[in-house]
Amino acid sequence: MIVRIKGPQPLMGTVRAPGSKAYTHRALVASLLSQGETTIQGASECDDAHRTLEAIRSLGARVQIQNGRIVSSGTEKLASCIDPIDCGESGATLRFLTAIAGTSPTRTTLRASESLAKRPLEPLLKAIETLGASTTISENKNGSEVKVQGPLKGGEAWIPGNISSQFISGLLFAAPLATTDVTIHVNGRLESRPYVEMSLDVLKRHGISIDVEDNDFHIPAPQKYTATSHDVPGDFSSAAFLIAGAGIAGEEITISGLNPGSLEPDAVFLKVINRIGLEVKNVGQTLKVKGSKLEPFVFDAVNNPDLVPPLEVLGCFAKGTSEIRGVKRLRYKETNRLQTIPAELGKMGAKVSLSDDVVKITGGGLVGCELDSKHDHRVAMSCAIASIGASGDSSIRNAEAVSKSYPEFFQDLIRLGVEINVE
Structure with a gap:
């Protein structure tokens, strides 16, 4: 499946997070x-x-x-x-x-x-x-x-x-x-x-x-x-991509079904995006997220490796250089994400480097291009969110990989107002 996205596009609207x-x-x-x-x-x-x-x-x-x-x-x-x-x-x-x-x-x-x-x-x-x-x-x-x-x-x-x-x-x-x-x-x-x-x-x-x-x-x-x-609590690992998209697009979205106090380990994402500059309002199990000027950040991913992909995308749009530490286990994922995500973002003009156990991302925006998920669900979602914020057209091959963890991902983007063409 090939998904085509013309950027940049805003995100607006309400969706429900999938179950963890x-x-x-x-x-x-x-x-x-x-x-x-x-x-x-x-x-x-x-x-x-x-x-x-x-x-x-x-x-x-x-x-x-x-x-x-x-x-x-x-x-x-x-x-x-x-x-x-x-x-x-x-x-x-x-x-x-x-x-x-x-x-x-x-x-x-x-x-x-x-x-x-x-x-x-x-x-x-x-x-x-x-x-x-x-x-x-x-x-x-x-x-x-x-x-x-x-x-x-x-x-x-x-x-x-x-x-x-x-x-x-x-x-x-x-x-x-x-x-x-x-x-x-x-x-x-x-x-x-x-x-x-x-x-x-x-x-x-x-x-x-x-x-x-x-x-x-x-x-x-x-x-x-x-x-x-x-x-079952809401899945912060999946919702993180929507939250990142809202941060990049600069508009406001509402995500229901997310409890910041739940046992979902990746709920820690809310703390880091607050430091990055996103505006987050929490009422019960509903989050309202609004984009703003993105600041560079430092994050230790030892306990949260699945947050690295959306954070790498956010880093591409932040002003300055961001660091994500404790990343070495990403080589054991569906693909070696120490290679695949920087490679795909690199096609868009991203400046991503790996040294020892640290990924560094220097922001500056991205340009649309042809991308490939390499059959990795989180690579596919990273490419989609990057494409929404990029200048120009992007295409993502093997986009069906998202069904591994978030089968409604592209439908939810459409619910949030994103124009997507699927082939």
Whole structure:
């Protein structure tokens, strides 16, 4: 799909933020492991969340969707899957369910797409093997297949904290089903810790007790999951692109369904945009955002790597040089975003440089041109927001990639008054 945008254009109007993708994954996985009915209101409807929903169905959950509400009845014993579970391009689906599959005495096969197969998994496999499960991984022209078989016996496991917090979250969901207690030691700094905190909150809601001491997690086992209800918070990672667009365009937009006090880790975006110079008014779960003169900024992205793409675009329109630190894990995303986003913005005249663990962006505006998402959803959204603020026409190839996290993205831009041509 090719999207054409003529810039510059203003953003005006009201939209509702999509449900948090990160929270939806966690609620669905916990519902699979819980006795009784778990209800999930306001879940994300993106491709990745759909992969997790279909995966828990394959493993024995009975799932119904009624008026936008998910009702999931879990299972005490994971079902045997004859066919591989297709995780598509969803890293959370693959990593969470690889760990969960390690608790079942029957073998489970999970399939990863070609792009997902390039993303790290080995540290998680080593950890669940240390805890007693067996794993094998094989690659083919279409991606890879991971075979996992339990039971998870328990004990101690070590995992690096600087590759993906999803490794730790996956182990936390699986550990309560082990035969004996589990202790997870995180080596080094635990990056994206707020996402682990989100997992701990979901687990607590499902009756799971976990003792946390710095980078050590002690999980008594076995424990039983209990059903509960979830109200999924709005997705700040996705809404950040709309907010950035409003800042660049200089007009006012309203986004409902965003609670700045929620557990959504990327709600911290509101603090940085305030420093950049955007005007933000918060009433309940509604934000009003108005663009203004953009000031350069410094942001530490160690805990919030998904905020780097919209911040890079904002930096291109700020007066002066901005710095985003703690970016090295961006190489492990759907593409190596340390390369892809600066390359696409560079086509538009952006001055973006990488040194060690820091991205520097010197503002000065952008010029429209031909762009390519490289099949990365956040690259596609970055290109779109940059195009709205740029002078002249832009086109974005492989724009359909946005469905991975925010399928309504271009429709929401249209609702905000942006003229878009889709081919």
